[in-house]
Amino acid sequence: MNSKYWEQEIETMPREQLRQLQLQRLKKTIAIAANSPFYKKVFQENNITADSINSLEDIRKIPFTTKADMRANYPFGLVAGNMREDGVRIHSSSGTTGTPTVIVHSQHDLDSWANLVARCLYMVGIRKTDVFQNSSGYGMFTGGLGFQYGAERLGALTVPAAAGNSKRQIKFITDFKTTALHAIPSYAIRLAEVFQSEGIDPTNTSLKTLVIGAEPHTDEQRKKIERMLGVKAYNSFGMTEMNGPGVAFECTEQNGMHFWEDCYLVEIINPETGEPVPDGEIGELVLTTLDREMMPLIRYRTRDLTRILPGECPCGRTHLRIDRIKGRSDDMFIIKGVNIFPMQVEKVLVQFPQLGSNYLITLDTINNQDEMIVEVELSDLSTDSYIELEKVRKEITRQLKDEILVTPKVKLVKKGTLPQSEGKAVRVKDLRNNK
């Protein structure tokens, strides 16, 4: 096997045929889901049966499923299959912010999942002759077992290093000649630093391919990781509710993540109205599983914001591509009628070497007008010259306006001035009267 594709027929399936496959699987999924207490009730209340779905658009007849629904029906209210006989694995969110969400898989589900992960890894050039090291936590976190089973399915030599212990990770990479590594972006940067402190040139190891995901990051961070480790880094998208990794993944074009549409139906909606947004516009990702038997999810609101990238991909895969995740719909704010995501602001700021990484967006009412103030810390390397700084400030303002269509007030502040985040950074402070 020396093809570009893990499953050529499915990956390059003409879109009309792919949509037919989706419709057929959607009807099957609805028939299965009707066996769960939750969907049985939802379908009865909305007069839904598999027969009432005659086009992919008909899915809009079905209400969304939310995380709150999953919590209200914890632990097994959405399980449709015979869990006692056929359930083989439970994954669960950490539940640190409330009741955990739970997903139950059958053997079919695990097989399908492992195959999707193998398809992703194969797509970026990882082959059975590669050595694949996984620095994810294992156990309930799906990045561990998800990549483990997928990489084994591919036939790669897996190194289940699990999270932490950077010196040991580096020993494995060095001794086992690891060629492909899965890591969250911040940890990839950390590893590069530890390589250096161990006296090893991080650009000169056996590593060729990095799989990065699970943590929002910008393309600039990706490029930084590629430079620091001398690798190609590919963006991975997944979530426990949709199995875990293997949902969408970049191809070697590094221009958007192919969404495996034979297994997922993708909608992008306006998070305020629930209506679909036009292709290419940012909105909330809503997903339906098409190949899961034990616990299908229908129209699941992921809260993740992205957009469908227009046009065909030169790689030949026909499955749609989504842009990197732009943030969470909970983080979105509206000012002067425009929907804005902190990620859009960050994307501009990160390009200025004069700036540090800490910033704060304040929304305020000034003279009865909504104003957006962007405060950003200077880096250690920046100049003290007022004239220079003023030039930078103006350029930032111009680029932000281009990106978000609103002109913010930009303030450059000294390093250490803004509040430090512990854990998830607070990027937006809304002080408006009318919010």
Add this chain to the structure above:
Amino acid sequence: MNSKYWEQEIETMPREQLRQLQLQRLKKTIAIAANSPFYKKVFQENNITADSINSLEDIRKIPFTTKADMRANYPFGLVAGNMREDGVRIHSSSGTTGTPTVIVHSQHDLDSWANLVARCLYMVGIRKTDVFQNSSGYGMFTGGLGFQYGAERLGALTVPAAAGNSKRQIKFITDFKTTALHAIPSYAIRLAEVFQSEGIDPTNTSLKTLVIGAEPHTDEQRKKIERMLGVKAYNSFGMTEMNGPGVAFECTEQNGMHFWEDCYLVEIINPETGEPVPDGEIGELVLTTLDREMMPLIRYRTRDLTRILPGECPCGRTHLRIDRIKGRSDDMFIIKGVNIFPMQVEKVLVQFPQLGSNYLITLDTINNQDEMIVEVELSDLSTDSYIELEKVRKEITRQLKDEILVTPKVKLVKKGTLPQSEGKAVRVKDLRNNK
């Protein structure tokens, strides 16, 4: 399927037939091993080929393989298969005490391993309708992925809880109605305590079966765990070099662990001489893999001390049973010509409620005579009465003499008097002149 056996034909195979199968697999194993740089050299130096092995006893023509051999040939000097093409997983010891030992598996090896673990779990009554929670660490530690793949192979509903976070473990047990749990013995006791502090009666949960291993423990500790959690607890034996869990496991008779002889050839040797000990005598366990393709190990000195239990098992399985691990051959000491293991002393001490858990064995030369002094701390509950204590001391001395055939000098000391261990307890101090 409602049989007692996962694989009846193999589990109840008449011993003569089992030995035939072992011989055939041993010859195959030697042929495979000859492709590894390490065994190629060993075999050449000793004129060994598969054809020179015509009985199981012929294995004694081959030298032992030691942990030092594995370290000297780190990482891949013992790999016999085509690792690049067929290797799918590396497991490695933690390497905290030196170069780690590394085991490489093919898909065949992982399948065989998962099947053995499923056979163990099935043997103690775990079925596909059970909910199996694994509180092992995952990643490189084989207790994680080993039980995960085995329990999935069985078809149980697995809960990959991974190590730590007792409240979360308990939430899983309660919410998912876990019926079978894998835990190290000390953690099982900890969980019972946390159940209590959460206001849940630990004897009244959905738990029915506990799998305990990885940590040496006495039968008394097992019974304590059974009482505290209201379960049956089964002893599991495994080690990374032999895959991990699934090597030997108690049946419901709870009288010794059946060693899966279709996949392992068992020898028990005198650790001093390397010669086999008679059946029933304690010695060092030496193991040969019989169904591993990527990296067979031949006559691997485990350093674990045990003995083969005589007689047939009422469960109908013909595979030999070993006694629980008595300690490490490194810990063995010889006094007055008798081989003694600290575990034998501990086994006696643990039966006295007047005693705490801390003890120290000192070997000393007194008047040109070797003497063995056993100091043991009293528990909080013990009496202060000299007469009472003297009675206890004499009874301990008598029982120790029965167990180890040497009369030690026993000293009862106050709690907190003996040095506290951090990590692995130091149980033997040898001050003899002639050691």
